[in-house]
Amino acid sequence: MKERFRTMHLSVSSSHPSGNYMYIDPLPGDKSFTQRDRAFYLASPDFRPAPAYCVRFWYNMYGADTRSLQVYAKVGSGFGNAMWRNYGNQGETWHLAEVNVDPEFSKQPFKVVFEAVTDAHSLSSQWYPFSHPVDTDGDIAIDDVYVYNTTCKDIPTCPPGAITRKGANSSSCYTFHTTPKSWYKSALSCRQEGATSRLVWVTSQEEQDFIVNTTKQHAGLKAAGQYGWYTSGNDERSEGHFDWTDTGLFYQSAYSDWHQGQPNNVANNQDCLLLQYAGADYEWGDVNCNEAHPFICEVEFPTV
Structure with missing residues (x-):
């Protein structure tokens, strides 16, 4: 084999x-x-x-x-x-x-x-x-x-080609997928990478900065992400209250980085959190979950 x-x-x-x-x-x-x-x-x-x-x-x-x-x-x-x-x-x-x-x-x-x-x-x-x-x-x-x-x-902790960020108590590896998909198909693609892979949760300024800097340092990622990157955040459970999902549970974080005027739920159907504004260090916006965008998968693991 x-x-x-x-x-x-x-x-x-x-x-x-x-x-x-x-x-x-x-x-x-x-x-x-x-x-x-x-x-x-x-x-x-x-x-x-x-x-x-x-x-x-x-x-x-x-x-x-x-x-x-x-x-x-x-x-x-x-x-x-x-x-x-x-x-x-x-x-x-x-x-x-x-x-x-x-x-x-x-x-x-x-x-x-x-x-x-x-x-x-x-x-x-x-x-x-x-x-x-x-x-x-x-x-x-x-x-x-x-x-x-x-x-x-x-079994490798991280998928092939992943980029690793090391933290004090836990580390994460990220795979950037440049082919646009809907939020639902993006979430499925991440889970298919492995049992512990999911759409990214952005829970700190340090993690936001890491994603921003990684994207800016790679010309291909910068070009692909000019209209934003999908995360696991959505407010399907309660309008206006965004949770990190895609694991069977809902997780709330004290950290957020919304662009001015966001989230605004245009047409009452914007439920998914996008790292949307490339020109403003990918500040967040809400979009229709059926829109096609690139996405980021994450695997989190304890720091040894």
Whole structure:
């Protein structure tokens, strides 16, 4: 195999205009008196034999009736023991998991199988024709699943060609994408770079200055960004209140660098934050999320 890393990014069902994830819905349930431990499965295509594989994915397990989420390497018709598992309510936060596939599995064709189990179900009977949901607090979801043909520790932190900024407590690497896309397609492109990549968050003057100086020092970036760079900022949740998103959570920062008169929500459809004004050190503006602009992806990691 010529590539050192081969990645599979699973497409999952849509639930929001700016993102996708796969989840089990605890509300409909199965129509029975007593059924609990309802199990749902999602299986990958077959993977070819290789010395090592790493599975990375984001997961959310929320609610008192959540039972378990487990990951298997299925060889033939058998699951074997789970390679990774977690149980119970893990709160509203999305978590990153990574799983090394044991060479005993990877030396032959195998599938990656996710098993989600919930206690949520419905009751119905011949005397009560309408099903009645029971124990409905059992949401389990997964997002952005990647499978690499190497060990988890050998996956590079930053994508090829990234530019690194080192900080006191954490560092970030940035990839500048000069082909214009809508905000939604830009966010998807960043997530496809890797499990920890997202559209950039600009949370300090130091970071703003770094992006500005990097752009000015490269003629190609300066030309591409003359009409602005997309970030992960938007106010889709609450008009006028911009959050950093694109991770399954909303993050508010005390720092901002709005151009005079911005944000102005022209035509009531400007929800996405653009590093817009090149002549004013890329001060911020809000634009229609369907406009096509270059964009910046970021991976943040602890400083060692």
